[in-house]
Amino acid sequence: MALEKDFFRQVMGQFTTGVTVATTCGNGHTAGLTVSAFTSVSLDPPLVLICVDLRSNVLAHFRESGIFAVNILTNRQEALSRCFATMSEERYMHFCNADYHVAATGAPILDGVLAFVDARIIAEYPGGDHTIFLGQVEAMGTDGEVVFATEAGKRNSTLTAYLPKDSNEVDLVEAKKSRMPLAYYRGQYRHLSKDYQRPSLAAYYDEDFE
Ligand SMILES: Cc1cc2nc3c(=O)[nH]c(=O)nc-3n(C[C@H](O)[C@H](O)[C@H](O)COP(=O)(O)O)c2cc1C
Secondary structure, three states, rough: HHHHHHHHHHHOOOOOOEOOEHHHHHEEEEEEEEEEEEEEEEEOOOOEEEEEEOOOOOOOHHHHEEEEEEEEEEOHHHHHHHOOOOOHHHHHHHHHHHOEOOOOOOOOOEOOEEEEEEEEEEEEEEEEEEEEEEEEEEEEOOOOOOOOOOOOHHHHHHHHOOOOOOOOOHHHHHHHHHOOOEEEOOOOOEOOOOOOOOOHHHHHHHHOOO
16 A cells, blocks of 8 residues: 555646645645645636645645635745744744744735745545635735735735835836746656756758757
8 A cells, every 4th residue: 555655646736836835824824735636627716726635734734714815835935834844843933933924714824936926724524634716806916916816805905015115116126027937847846947948840840850
């Protein structure tokens, strides 16, 4: 059985994912864990899901608060991902020293992420040794742009400081170009190296091209 588990990990490890930190906040206590089991489910209404290990120390916080944010990390946030995947005082007591704001639900939106979705849990499904939280998106953002489902959600937000205070149009364009996702493949963090360049047609017909 252990062997099968390892092989399942090996098989699933061939599927490249992004890396996120799923966060929540209940009774004034912030909590989060590193999650790659995140996907969009529905466009209308906008639904996303995350899978959380039943043994996770932070699972109860998600259940109690009924909210979660999914923070999609950049390739400069590997340390944050490691911290939110580790059992440590830094994580449990100091939220990995991460700076954050809130959007619609009050779940922490980590500063400097590539993108986020802020959701309210509308269902929880059994998923073997994990549980599946289905969330309806109440706010989302990327590249300095944030969209709220309702005006009330917008009023609750502290996200005015989503961009660095001194950022201007030029900074924003540069930031959009340079920010890249953190990836995970075969059990290791990966950085995307460059944009894919389709080989020219000539290359296809080149005798030496394999
Ligand atoms: C790249 C990466 C992806 C992970 N994805 C998930 C996930 O989707 N769901 C999950 O429950 N744990 C996932 N984990 C593991 C948890 O982050 C980690 O086991 C957990 O936070 C341990 O502490 P806890 O029990 O206090 O939550 C992942 C870890 C890493 C490094």
